[in-house]
Amino acid sequence: MQDKGISREKVIKTLRDYKNRDLTYQSGRILGSMCTCPHPVALEAYAMFLESNLGDPGLFPGTKDLEDEVITILGDMLGKSDVHGHIITGGTEANIMAMRAARNLSDVKDGEIIVPKSAHFSFKKAAEMLCLNLKEAELDENYRIDLNSVENLISDKTVAVVGIAGTTELGKIDPIAGLSEICLDNDIYLHVDAAFGGFSIPFLQDAGYNLPEFDFKIPGVSSMTIDPHKMGLAPIPTGGILFRHREYLESMSIETPYLTEDRQSTIVGTRTGASTAATWALLKHLGRRGYRKIATRCMDLTHYLAESLEKADFILVTEPELNIVAFRSSQLTLEEISRGMMDKGWLPSISAHPPAIRIIIMPHIRKNHLETFLADLKSIN
Ligand SMILES: Cc1ncc(COP(=O)(O)O)c(C=O)c1O
Structure with a gap:
């Protein structure tokens, strides 16, 4: 540790630089986490x-x-x-x-x-x-x-x-x-x-x-x-x-x-x-009605993603029961999908049992995020 402290401005600026290297939920790039943007x-x-x-x-x-x-x-x-x-x-x-x-x-x-x-x-x-x-x-x-x-x-x-x-x-x-x-x-x-x-x-x-x-x-x-x-x-x-x-x-x-x-x-x-x-x-603040709206919106997007993947010839590992979609490709291995998507700025989560790419539709996910994801996925398949 240094002896003399540094100014508040410098501390905050440096912290911001570190933070800027993190992914954000708002960007829609976090598709494999069960955490989400906290409510204001x-x-x-x-x-x-x-x-x-x-x-x-x-x-x-x-x-x-x-x-x-x-x-x-x-x-x-x-x-x-x-x-x-x-x-x-x-x-x-x-x-x-x-x-x-x-x-x-x-x-x-x-x-x-x-x-x-x-x-x-x-x-x-x-x-x-x-x-x-x-x-x-x-x-x-x-x-x-x-x-x-x-x-x-x-x-x-x-x-x-x-x-x-x-x-x-x-x-x-x-x-x-x-x-x-x-x-x-x-x-x-x-x-x-x-x-x-x-x-x-x-x-x-x-x-x-x-x-x-x-x-x-x-x-x-x-x-x-x-x-x-x-x-x-x-x-x-x-x-x-x-x-x-x-x-x-x-x-x-x-x-x-x-x-x-x-x-x-x-x-x-x-x-x-x-x-x-x-x-x-x-x-x-949210009450049952607020949480119901959030949960059903996540499920609507889950079904949208699952149907879009099937239309694009990807294989669903199982029918989604909650807001998680797990899929494979008949053309590419999971590692190939993962590498291809990483090149396009995504960090897909690979599940081991059963082997699949796993997408969790948390409340921060919007339809336009999924559209971009699907377009990138189809481009590498
Ligand atoms: C079903 C289940 N239980 C427990 C945990 C562990 O939770 P945490 O990471 O908050 O400790 C997780 C994390 O994803 C989970 O999915």
Whole structure:
């Protein structure tokens, strides 16, 4: 570090130079991310609460009340308003917390968790950190968890089963009702990772989309991940973890001797209240109608892209269920498409299971972005 500080103007100018090298959501060039442009109301709320620390909630009782209200509203959106949880950094932390609760609630040593092969890699981190063994269940022909495979993997070491509502690679919704029956029959904790789908499935159902039940309305669901910083339009970092019963959250609480609360269940200690304020602002400002409009617009563009790709002789890997389109070409390998599109300024995301180019139609995507993308794609095919 240099001894003498540099002027504010120089600092900001240099930062701007760095920032100018980043891609922006507004440019439409970010097609493979589950994050998006935060809503302006969320940014205003976020800035208001920058100094608030929910790791020491007695100092910030106003922010704590906001968090309680946000958790109740999210629970209500997901079928049960009396849930217990926190606004945290994102889906990874939420999934680790859920697996930690499941492990702590069981008295099994060297426990196992069963996740679908389509699960986000955060479960691998969770398994490693919590000394759990990860068992991967097979998928069916529609890339959803295969219930027979889950039943075959269950053993007296199983501490949790995980279903996904909006898989990372294809946006598929696992049969949560089927998982619930299996888990209730075997007295096993069921976690639903709705990091991606949590902020769209309820609103698409309102709009008449025929999507399956996936939330706390299903009796066996013990906890859910829902990420406001994905389809919720909140700034990063904003994740949500919800538990059906208070004891699940408390099963991982640790004594906090010098703080204004006696015990803490979250993984991080100091925890921004700004994410909570931003989420509260969005839930109030957009309401169900606002979120419905956003989710249906993304789906309309998803169908437009899927149909245009088929017309141009690309092969859809599967019918989109949520706002993700995965495709291949019969002429070019995925690497050739990727290289060709990179030369034209795109950074396509390649999914591994199944191999495909994966486009996520987030709220920042406009039709003209997709038209340009399609024109460039056709020119290299
Ligand atoms: C289904 C799912 N769960 C969890 C995560 C992890 O979320 P984060 O990157 O916010 O930690 C993702 C990320 O894309 C995801 O798609």
